[in-house]
Amino acid sequence: MPASTSPATSGRTPTQHDLDTLSRQLNRPVRDVVEIPARCVCGNPLVAATAPRLSNGIPFPTTFYLTHPVITAAASRLEAAGLMNEMSERLTTDAALASAYQGSHEAYIRARAEIGERSGTGPVPEIDGVSAGGMPTRVKCLHALVGHALSAGPGVNPLGDETIAALAPWWTPDVCHCAGAWDDFAPVPHKDLSRHVKHLNQASESSI
Numbered sequence: 001m002p003a004s005t006s007p008a009t010s011g012r013t014p015t016q017h018d019l020d021t022l023s024r025q026l027n028r029p030v031r032d033v034v035e036i037p038a039r040c041v042c043g044n045p046l047v048a049a050t051a052p053r054l055s056n057g058i059p060f061p062t063t064f065y066l067t068h069p070v071i072t073a074a075a076s077r078l079e080a081a082g083l084m085n086e087m088s089e090r091l092t093t094d095a096a097l098a099s100a101y102q103g104s105h106e107a108y109i110r111a112r113a114e115i116g117e118r119s120g121t122g123p124v125p126e127i128d129g130v131s132a133g134g135m136p137t138r139v140k141c142l143h144a145l146v147g148h149a150l151s152a153g154p155g156v157n158p159l160g161d162e163t164i165a166a167l168a169p170w171w172t173p174d175v176c177h178c179a180g181a182w183d184d185f186a187p188v189p190h191k192d193l194s195r196h197v198k199h200l201n202q203a204s205e206s207s208i
């Protein structure tokens with residue numbers, strides 16, 4: 001079913017079901033997600049937009065976070081195949097591409113400021129001029145570029161658009177690839193089970 005016929009899951013404002021789906025996609029609870037800027041044709045989130053300042057006060061530059069497991073796995077394959085190096089090299093020789101990518105960087109920062117306004121975060125001067133994924137002069141994370149390109153739509157991030165096209169063996173925007181990508185019936189993760197936090201928890205437990 002196209003997202004447009006499903007008003008409950010087509011808006012930018014996340015529903016509780018969206019937040020639960022994000023937690024299942026990432027296998028950890030999500031925090032400070034303020035918008036769903038890109039959805040599958042079925043309505044499920046593809047990207048989560050995080051407030052530019054977290055509720056604990058920490059500035060957070062990575063506004064567009066790719067959450068869909070099929071796309072994140074496919075982007076990791078492209079990274080492993082060396083696509084980032086190839087793109088970074090082209091940025092040093094192709095002036096038109098470099099200029100367009102500079103524009104992507106600026107668009108990212110503008111979009112983040114708008115999300116900050118809509119979510120009530122306000123300006124976050126600590127991350128002025130910082131975007132994500134290596135922009136504006138390098139490519140360091142395809143997930144960040146895809147997250148941005150899916151959120152902004154075609155024509156805003158040329159290397160993100162290229163990466164999306166390169167995902168085609170595994171994922172295309174016109175078809176739902178959600179079935180089996182995560183467990184819709186599993187309990188929603190409530191504790192952060194990521195290694196980093198587990199480590200911090202262990203450290204704090206052992207220091208008690």
Ligand SMILES: [Zn+2]
Binds near residue numbers: 041042175177178179
């Ligand atoms: Zn879907």
